Structure formats: structure tokens, C-alpha cells
Amino acid sequence: MVSNLKDKLKLYVILDRFLGKGVPLCEQARLAIMGGATAIQLRDKKMQGRDFYRAALAVGEICREQGVLFIVNDRLDVALAAEADGVHLGQEDLPLEAAKKIIPPGFIVGISVRTPAQAKAAQAGGADYLGVGDVFGTSSKPDAKTIGVVGLREVCQSTPLPCVAIGGINVGNVRIALQAGVVGVAVISAVVSQKDIVAAAKALRALIP
Amino acid sequence: MVSNLKDKLKLYVILDRFLGKGVPLCEQARLAIMGGATAIQLRDKKMQGRDFYRAALAVGEICREQGVLFIVNDRLDVALAAEADGVHLGQEDLPLEAAKKIIPPGFIVGISVRTPAQAKAAQAGGADYLGVGDVFGTSSKPDAKTIGVVGLREVCQSTPLPCVAIGGINVGNVRIALQAGVVGVAVISAVVSQKDIVAAAKALRALIP
Numbered sequence A, B: 001m002v003s004n005l006k007d008k009l010k011l012y013v014i015l016d017r018f019l020g021k022g023v024p025l026c027e028q029a030r031l032a033i034m035g036g037a038t039a040i041q042l043r044d045k046k047m048q049g050r051d052f053y054r055a056a057l058a059v060g061e062i063c064r065e066q067g068v069l070f071i072v073n074d075r076l077d078v079a080l081a082a083e084a085d086g087v088h089l090g091q092e093d094l095p096l097e098a099a100k101k102i103i104p105p106g107f108i109v110g111i112s113v114r115t116p117a118q119a120k121a122a123q124a125g126g127a128d129y130l131g132v133g134d135v136f137g138t139s140s141k142p143d144a145k146t147i148g149v150v151g152l153r154e155v156c157q158s159t160p161l162p163c164v165a166i167g168g169i170n171v172g173n174v175r176i177a178l179q180a181g182v183v184g185v186a187v188i189s190a191v192v193s194q195k196d197i198v199a200a201a202k203a204l205r206a207l208i209p
């Protein structure tokens, strides 16, 4: 379905109802894409299934129109029913082998990893890309421990899968992340919490060849 | 897949990690089935996907061994991956038409309804059974409004689908619920919060022909 996955992972913007400071999810998506986002992830562990599905339909339509990758976090059922391009699963979400049982061919699966061992397991299980972090520490997950650039490089070197750095990425450290071997960066607050979402996305996107 | 659905809905026990007072979910299932439960539902809106999936695998195995219907609440992805018999969806969960897009033939879908209008919509959408309530008021959903026996009868009379009464059902009101037209009753605390779960289930089951 998505042939140029690496290119689609360059600037991976995760929408957030709370960090978006009142900007509706659809508007976050639209502005981030205007600024150059190549992938959009919808994530909301608190939303009820019905609202999350409706949000997925709305954001998914925008992404499809703009040719941007659309990934739903955690809820594989919502991802499938809303016809997203893929699902992103954390280590506490549905296990990859369980998800694979109900995933059709061509549907993308991203897995959050912190270590080479988790990266190997994800690759063995058929993951399509990895979200690697928390790299620098992020306000959205205050209790997570960071892996730093050293940890990021270790994971990138351990796998042939395209890796996206996540966790405290901003214009000041994108280059360092890229040098560690990722194909792109995932951001939340560095884009959706900014007053000018378009400009924030543009500034990041400009740093990613 | 399940041919005798009506018979399987006679005593529908919903497991609950919190109301179970420390009894593990698997043990709640095992004891309820020993007491005559014909269906088991796993429900936990707070559990992470991975834990919920694992619980579904474990409880599902017990149900399969015992020939008891196994239904997973809300998380259709978990229901499918764990090979449950079906999924139960509330009015705030994934909409039925969305769920139907990814449900294989023979997979059971139950829908929570309060009104004849909701029952008609569920039937039109292809639901297999209805959970009707809150009938008498339940401690597990303190803010829900009750529909009473009158409301229960209205829903039962409005649909050919098998209906299960839910909400404050106990040995004192099972007969009244059955007279309103349901094929069975769904209970949580009336079984899983009791000191003797087997005896509690038996007492209820004895009242349902």
C-alpha cells in the first residue's frame, strides 16, 4: 500500500488533544501537514472508542487528501475500521503477534522500542518501522526514562527497519538524531503545542533531507 | 459459530477486576461457570491492551473448555485476536457499522441499549443480541439512570433480537426481568462480588428456565 515508507517517516507528527492547547485534532493535522508533516499519528488513550473512531475518520480523510501517512495509536480495531494506513503499538499495547493475526496485507505496523532486543523482536514479528525513544525526555511522558543519542544509535544499528526518533525532539537536536541513524523524527509538543504550528513543522522539516 | 445463542445468554456473568474483591479474573470465570454461567464477558476499560489481551486469552481458554460463550467488551481488536466468540459494544464504543467492517462472519456482536430506538438501530446494524438496561440501578455505574421494568419490557417488545437484562439484577428480581421478555440476565456484583461465587451463580441460574 505505502511504497515509500521511509520518505513518509521524515516528519511524523503525533496529534494530542491536551498538548494541542485547544486546537482541534483535525486542525492540528491540517496545519502540521501544511508545514510539511509526512506522517500523522492519532493518539488518545482516554477517548472512548466512538469518539476516537470519529476522530480517526476525520483526520484520516485529511491525510488521504494530502497524501500523508495516517497511523492510529494502540486501537487496532479503530485503525482498521477507519481505514488508516497503519497502527502504532507500544510495549504495553496489543502484542505484535496478536495484532498480526487480524491485520490485512499491506497494513503498516509501527512498534515503540527502547532497546536493540525490542527492535529485534519487533522485526522478527513483522513490524514495518520502529519508534525509538524516549531519546531526550518528553513532557508528555514524565515518568519515562531517556535512552539518549547513544541508546538511539544502538537501536538504529541493530535493525534494518526504518527508525523514527521520539522524545524531546526539537530544532536543536534533529541533526543529532539523524546522525544516529533514524530516517525521521516523531514530535508532539514541538509542533502541536506551538503557537504557529505550520512554522514549527516547517522549521523541523527543513532540517530533514 | 454459536447456534444456540439464546440458551447461551441465560446467565451472562461479567468479570470485574475491582468488584471481584481480589479474586483473579480467571478464577471468577471458573467459579461462575461452575455455578452455571452460560456466558462470560471480560470487561476492563482501564487495563492496557497487552494485559487485556492476555486476560482474554486466559479467560477465553476456560470458556472454550467449558462450552461457555466468551465475549470481550469494547476492544474488538482484542476480541478478534484472542478468538473470543464475540464482542460487546456500548453506545460510547466503536459504532456497530464500523465494527461490522472488520468482523468475520459468525462473530457475535452484542449492543448495550436503553431504548426501543437504540434496539432498532442495533438490529438494523446486524447486532446478534442486546444488553438492556440499566434496569434496576447498579453500583458499578453509579451515574447511569435506570429504565425500570417498564423500560425493559418496551425494549424487549420492540425487537426480535434476544435481550439480556442488566443493572442491579439479583435473585429477588430475576423473575420480573424474565417476565419482561428477556432470555437471560447479565450480572456483575451479584456473582463476582459474592463470597461464594459458585453458590451465587447457582442461585441465579436456578431461577432461569
Ligand code: NI
Pocket (backbone or CB within 6 Å): A045, B045
Ligand atoms: Ni482503551
